[in-house]
């Protein structure tokens with residue numbers, strides 16, 4: 612894949628803590644896809660620090676969960692819920708430094724489930740944190756019947772996937 616094949620993905624949930632562009636307290640992540648992988652450039656703000664000048668591990672886990680979720684939604688065109696995820700922290704991540712996050716589907720376990728991987732790399736290209744998660748995939752009708760979100764939001768979101 613060449614650089615020019617990366618396409619920005621439109622946001623769909625303005626208040627999401629991780630990707631909501633109108634959430635002033637959130638991470639405001641944005642995403643691009645090349646059809647096989649997703650990536651996101653992010654500089655984590657000072658308010659998300661834990662120990663001293665390091666990004667809090669819970670925030671790193673949120674970033675990874677969000678990347679895996681967008682990857683699962685975009686590449687399967689289904690609604691998802693994170694069933695479980697493992698995170699490994701390999702190298703401390705500093706606040707206010709540029710990061711690249713990426714994600715891909717490792718295994719389509721079944722029509723209903725996918726195993727997804729995400730990683731966070733620093734400017735030097737070193738892997739700082741990585742995750743593997745199991746995602747349950749739902750049709751719009753199934754997601755609707757679970758009462759996870761109101762009908763109008765559901766339809767708007769489904770339209771944004773395709």
Ligand SMILES: CCCCCCCCCCCCCC(=O)SCCNC(=O)CCNC(=O)[C@H](O)C(C)(C)COP(=O)(O)OP(=O)(O)OC[C@H]1O[C@@H](n2cnc3c(N)ncnc32)[C@H](O)[C@@H]1OP(=O)(O)O
Pocket residue numbers: 620623624627630676677680681684685691692693694721723724747748753757771772
């Ligand atoms: C372009 C992209 C746009 C992106 C926009 C992004 C917006 C923001 C994104 C932010 C994202 C942030 C992400 C987050 O933070 S998601 C929030 C955190 N996660 C949760 O809240 C999940 C809570 N857990 C559960 O609800 C259940 O444990 C789940 C559903 C995960 C598994 O459940 P269960 O323990 O039962 O699992 P099983 O393995 O025994 O599976 C059993 C079977 O049943 C099927 N099943 C289960 N439930 C339903 C159901 N209700 N209707 C129909 N089918 C259902 C299931 O597919 C399986 O099918 P099969 O394998 O047998 O065929």
